[in-house]
Each structure stands twice: as C-alpha cells, then as structure tokens.
Amino acid sequence: MGVLLTSEVRRVLRSPRFLIFTVGFPVVYFLLFSGLYATGADAAAVTVVLMLNMAAFGAISASISTGGRVAVERAVGWNRQLRLTPLPGWAYLAVKAAVAMLVALPALVLTFLVAVVVKHVDLTAVEWVRVGAAAWLGVLPFAAIGLLVGMSATQDSAQGMSTVTMLLFSLLGGVLIPASILPSALATVAHALPSYWLAEIARGQATGEAVPLQGMAVMLAWLVVAGGLVAVRYRRDALRV
C-alpha cells in the first residue's frame, strides 16, 4: 500500500496545474475577501473566518477533484488491472482517500501561511495545531464524497460533476457566502452540510470553543453514508465488468 500511495502522490505532483488551481484559488480569494470585508473593528476575527472558509474551500475542491479522477482510472481499466494483484479493493479505496487527504493539505497550509505573513493572523502554536487538525479532519467526508463522484461519474462527466459538487457544498455550506446572510431555509440546509461544519469547527478551535455535537454528527453521517455508497458502487463495478 505504501508503494501505491507513493506512486499516487507522485502522479498528483506530476500535474502542477491541478495543484496550482486547488492551492492558488483559495489564497487569492482569501486576499481579495479579507481586503474587502476585514476592515471594521472586528477585522481580526473576520480575517480568521475568511482564512478558514477559503482554506476549507481549497481543501474541499482538492479532495473532491482527487476522488473524481477515479472515474478516469475506471475508464482506462486501472481498477481491473489492480484486481489482478493481491491488493484488496478496500486498500485501493483507502489509498485514494489518503491521497485526497494529502492533496487537501497544501491548500490548508498555504492559506494559513499567507494569512500569517500578509494579514498578520495571530494564533498561538497550540491554537494553530488545533485549527489545522480540525480543518484537516473535516476534509475526511469530502474524501469520501469525492470518491463517490469518481465511482459514479464517467470519464467525460467527472470534471463537471466534481466542480458542481464542490460548488454546491461550498455555496450551500456557507463557505463562499457566509451562512449568516443566507435566508433561514438555506441556513438550515447549511447546518446539515459537512462544508459548513468544516469551517465552523475549525473556527471554534481558534477561539477555544468545544466541538459542537451536531457538527460531529453531521460530519460522521456524511462520511459513513458516502463511504458506504462508495463501497456499494465499487462492488457493483467489480461484478459488472
């Protein structure tokens, strides 16, 4: 599994365009939005929120597009090829999820770095670790959701489906538009989405709040349901061909 993971990571690094997009966009958005909105007395708090929202946006888009690329591998028969080896199906999926998690890291770390250097966000080391860990763990449901996109889409529809999925979660989850300005019906939807809680739980870690139970439950539910559907689709794939 280690060798597979290494080769998967090397493949990702081989397409710098992919990394530039998933890392570049959140950083640019963060600089843009914080310049526009973090101006009043609460500028510091708003900057932290924007930093986490944009980092979440980058991490979500990176992990979902990584999973979406599975559709291309299915189309060329890579899964079939791997089934001719002792590698079990779950290991393939686990490696893919791990890659999605790893690919999400640069978006988180670089957004944080830019926030410190350019916007002088000031958190203690412990707070950074807690914020970073919370945000990164919050990517887990999206690794599963990305895989579900990859297992459901065709080679041609994969990119479109990834983009739509990423935008839906980002917009409805209040990552790109603050949930507080959404109409109440949409705010209810936001509170049922892992994207909202990814940013919200991470923000709570910056201010020393407890992790809300509802947030944990929503995250876990998405992870379990998406992961389960991935397993079902993988089995169906294996029987069909």
Added chain:
Amino acid sequence: MTQTTDVGAAVRITDLTKSYGQVRAVDSLDLTIAPGEVVALLGPNGAGKSTTIDTLLGLTRPDAGEVALFGRTPREAMNRGLVGAMLQSGGFPEDITPGELVRLSTALFPSPLDPADVMARTGITDIAGNRFGKLSGGQKQRVRFAVALTCNPDLLVLDEPTVAMDVAARREFWASMHRLAADGRTVLFATHYLAEAEEFADRVVLLRSGRVVADGSVAAVRALAAGRVVSAVVPGADPAGLAALPGVTDVDAQGPRTRLVCADSDAALRALLAAYPAARDIEVAAHGLEDAFVALTAAEPVTQGA
C-alpha cells in the same frame, strides 16, 4: 472447488457459461491446460475469447461453471502471484511511469522478479521514467508485458498481446516472449492473428459462439478442416450447383475466382470439369490454418471472401 479438480492442471475450466443480456458469450465451455503448454485461443470477434479470459482471471463472475488455476480459485491464484496477465487495452493511467508500474507490482506480489532485471529484459529501461500515456503502442505493450511478468507467474495470460503492433514489433514481441516465458511457464494467449497461433502455440483452441469448436496441435486443427481447396475461374457457375458437386463441402463464389473447399478434391475436380468444361486457371492447394479457421468458426456455410 470440487475434489475432482485436478491440481496438476494449470487451467481447468468446467462447463463455463456467461451471458450478457440475451447474448450467450460463453456457452458450456470446457478447457484444461497442462503446465508448460503454450496455448492459443483463436476466434473471431465475439467468439468469447475475452469473456473466457476475464472469467479465468476472476474479473467476471460466471453464470455457471467453475474455473480453477493450479487447483485454486482465480483470486487465490492472484494472491499467490501465480498468474500474470496482459489485458487487451488501456489498463494503466496516462500519468504513471513504467518504472512505477513495475515497482508497484514488485511491492504487491509475494515473490516477484527483480524490477531492474524485468525492465532490462523487456526493453523498457530507457523509457522507465516516461509517462505511460506518451509511449507508442508497441512500447505500451512491452510495459504491459513487463508488468505481467513481474510477479514471476507460472501462468501468463495474454489477451491479444500484439494488437496494434506492426509485423516487426509483433515478431520482436514473440521473440522476447519466448526468451522470457518459455522456461516452463504456461502461456495462454488470445489472438485473431492465425499466423501467431500457427507459429507460437503448441496447441490451438478455436472458439466460436462461446464454444470450443476445435482443440489440438496446429497440425491437428488444420487436419480437422482437412481436404484441399480447388480454385478456378468457372464461367456461368452457380454456387448451388457447385456445392452439389461430389467432394465439395463449401463454395466461395465471390470475385472472378470460385473457391471450392473439398473433402475429396480429386472427385470434385473430375466433377467440376465434367459439369463446367470451360473452367480454367485451376489451382489445387492445401488448407492453411486460415482456411481451417474460416471453416470452423463460420456459423453458416461460408459465402463471403476469405
């Protein structure tokens, strides 16, 4: 697995049936391959070659019947690295390199060959760092072959290994196949190139409509469609009349020349000249495997050109 399964057989397929919707791709197929045999699975498109191979490799679940590789299920055989396979097309992501593929196989299998050695012997060392998607068709096939070989398999399964290769590349491929795989490995390859089967296999299994229609040495299969072919320019010939001539089993009357497939070419020739005195440019030739192939795999009596 039943106790009747012969552990000695490299491949034992028993009463295998697989349908896709209304189409029966494989129909009660039986096939046993002894260790060390080099077997060609020959047949036209849709004969069931790929379905048979997919089932053999455990990639497709059969509707009925059993597959055993060295007395084990395909999955067990894979896990022990007993089987190396080269699938027909695709298979590898475009952005992976041959070196990564070979090293990955080395890491996944229990008793692999040395990766550098495999790459050197299959001639992919100099392209080990290139992206798979950028390789030529022949290079891709060499990489597939290297990956199939890396697990040091007892059984090599090659589905149309030389498809999309030119003649020179095909020769080179088979030469390296023989160098690398001939040391006691069992080889099963699917092909629709008759010359390949004739040249490289100890044994030919002809498939048609998911069934084995002939199975034996190249000579034996050729003899199955025994007899000769009489071809001539026959003015005013009608196929039905020609087919009714004694000794004639089949008629191909397209083009200027008429080809008569004959069980008894002497009797057919006498009758032909008696019935059509104007027949000229007569040739009598032995069947090649190509003709045996056409004769044995045609669902209906042959009417199209060879």
